[in-house]
Amino acid sequence: MTMTKPKEVNDAQFEAEVLKSETPVLVDFWAPWCGPCRMVAPLVEELADEYGPKVKFVKVNTDESFNTAASYGIRSIPTLIVFKGGQPVGQVIGFRPKNDLKRVIDQALAS
Amino acid sequence: MEEDFDVVIVGGGPAGLAAGLYTARARRRTVLLEKGVIGGQISLTERVENYPGLEAVGGFDLAQTMLRQAEGSGLETHYEAVLSLERVDPLWRVTTNDGDYRAKAVIITSGADFNRLEVPGEERLTGRGVSYCATCDAPFFAGQEVAVVGGGDSALDEGMFAARHVAKVYLIHRRDELRASRILQERVFADPKFEFVWNTVITEVLGQEQVEGVRLRELPSGEERVLPVAGVFVFIGHHPNTAYLRSLVRMDEGGHILVNEWMETDAPGLFAAGDARSNSARQVVTAAGDGATAAIAAERYISSRFPVE
Numbered sequence: 467m468t469m470t471k472p473k474e475v476n477d478a479q480f481e482a483e484v485l486k487s488e489t490p491v492l493v494d495f496w497a498p499w500c501g502p503c504r505m506v507a508p509l510v511e512e513l514a515d516e517y518g519p520k521v522k523f524v525k526v527n528t529d530e531s532f533n534t535a536a537s538y539g540i541r542s543i544p545t546l547i548v549f550k551g552g553q554p555v556g557q558v559i560g561f562r563p564k565n566d567l568k569r570v571i572d573q574a575l576a577s
Numbered sequence: 578m579e580e581d582f583d584v585v586i587v588g589g590g591p592a593g594l595a596a597g598l599y600t601a602r603a604r605r606r607t608v609l610l611e612k613g614v615i616g617g618q619i620s621l622t623e624r625v626e627n628y629p630g631l632e633a634v635g636g637f638d639l640a641q642t643m644l645r646q647a648e649g650s651g652l653e654t655h656y657e658a659v660l661s662l663e664r665v666d667p668l669w670r671v672t673t674n675d676g677d678y679r680a681k682a683v684i685i686t687s688g689a690d691f692n693r694l695e696v697p698g699e700e701r702l703t704g705r706g707v708s709y710c711a712t713c714d715a716p717f718f719a720g721q722e723v724a725v726v727g728g729g730d731s732a733l734d735e736g737m738f739a740a741r742h743v744a745k746v747y748l749i750h751r752r753d754e755l756r757a758s759r760i761l762q763e764r765v766f767a768d769p770k771f772e773f774v775w776n777t778v779i780t781e782v783l784g785q786e787q788v789e790g791v792r793l794r795e796l797p798s799g800e801e802r803v804l805p806v807a808g809v810f811v812f813i814g815h816h817p818n819t820a821y822l823r824s825l826v827r828m829d830e831g832g833h834i835l836v837n838e839w840m841e842t843d844a845p846g847l848f849a850a851g852d853a854r855s856n857s858a859r860q861v862v863t864a865a866g867d868g869a870t871a872a873i874a875a876e877r878y879i880s881s882r883f884p885v886e
Contacts, residue, residue, distance in 0.1 A: 499716070500713055501621065501713070505620075541808070561614045
């Protein structure tokens with residue numbers, strides 16, 4: 467199985483990669499010191515494979531990209547936000563099993 | 578779909594991982610069901626310093642090591658939430674949000690969940706300033722003032738972690754002394770970032786999109802005031818995750834499952850270990866010990882109840 471590694475995006479790239487993206491984007495806000503984030507990461511990689519080109523998957527390191535994290539009011543990680551047309555349309559705070567994540571993504575895509 | 582196992586373990590904290598290691602090594606086909614994060618409470622603990630043989634280890638790393646070790650011995654792990662158990666003599670049926678399992682023995686290691694303040698604003702602002710894990714969230718409050726609620730080991734441990742990031746920690750406690758271990762008390766009393774607010778409870782978490790403060794009530798005077806803080810970290814104890822077992826096994830009034838020295842409940846083939854059982858010392862090492870005991874008892878039960886023809 468080939469794993470699609472979600473792309474790391476920083477403050478400077480966020481607008482172009484996420485807000486201006488043609489396809490919906492799932493952003494995984496994480497940091498290296500966060501245990502549950504390390505459990506979410508492989509699930510996000512699996513989801514990236516499963517959704518293929520329908521959804522773009524990116525990661526934002528909140529230690530390095532503090533401005534982006536702050537502007538979306540991130541106060542807890544892992545937080546996953548689905549963006550569509552530059553707007554947040556779905557959010558998950560904290561670790562959740564893969565099926566829960568899928569549900570949030572599917573709801574966001576249908577919105 | 579229904580899957581058959583020798584042993585189903587409910588919950589992936591230290592008790593469940595130890596039980597899984599033992600039953601898998603006994604070559605009993607075992608699945609461990611976890612609804613959230615492997616490691617349970619310890620995966621949110623920054624450091625474990627009291628596990629014999631390991632001088633200091635990250636809680637998350639310890640849990641991952643336990644998982645690797647157990648899976649290496651043949652344990653299967655499924656991420657599902659258990660909804661109910663049912664005796665289908667001589668087996669147990671375990672129903673999850675994803676399917677059914679049948680097992681000869683079930684080991685309950687579903688542990689405990691943190692208590693909430695249960696005040697207005699708390700739920701709405703969870704993840705928006707209200708947190709139950711300073712280790713996870715404190716860095717987002719760099720340079721700001723936060724409240725930490727509680728007087729036990731977790732409150733102090735997590736408070737000290739928060740203090741490394743924030744400008745000030747108000748430690749809010751409903752009594753006038755801490756019940757945490759002496760060594761932790763010595764450390765917080767020496768930490769200049771701590772201010773202690775004794776005999777006080779939080780009655781409301783304030784803020785629209787983010788936490789902006791807490792309403793405090795002093796006991797016994799009842800006097801109220803608002804303390805502006807950007808975050809509220811809550812560590813006021815735990816309750817066992819056993820609601821799904823009510824009416825199946827005997828429990829104490831706190832909802833902990835009653836067991837004997839072999840972790841046997843009053844139901845055949847049903848064992849309980851770790852924080853979910855009554856009279857637990859609630860330590861990582863005792864939970865692991867419980868898990869091993871329950872696994873050995875389950876193994877004996879299966880051998881006698883299901884002899885190989």
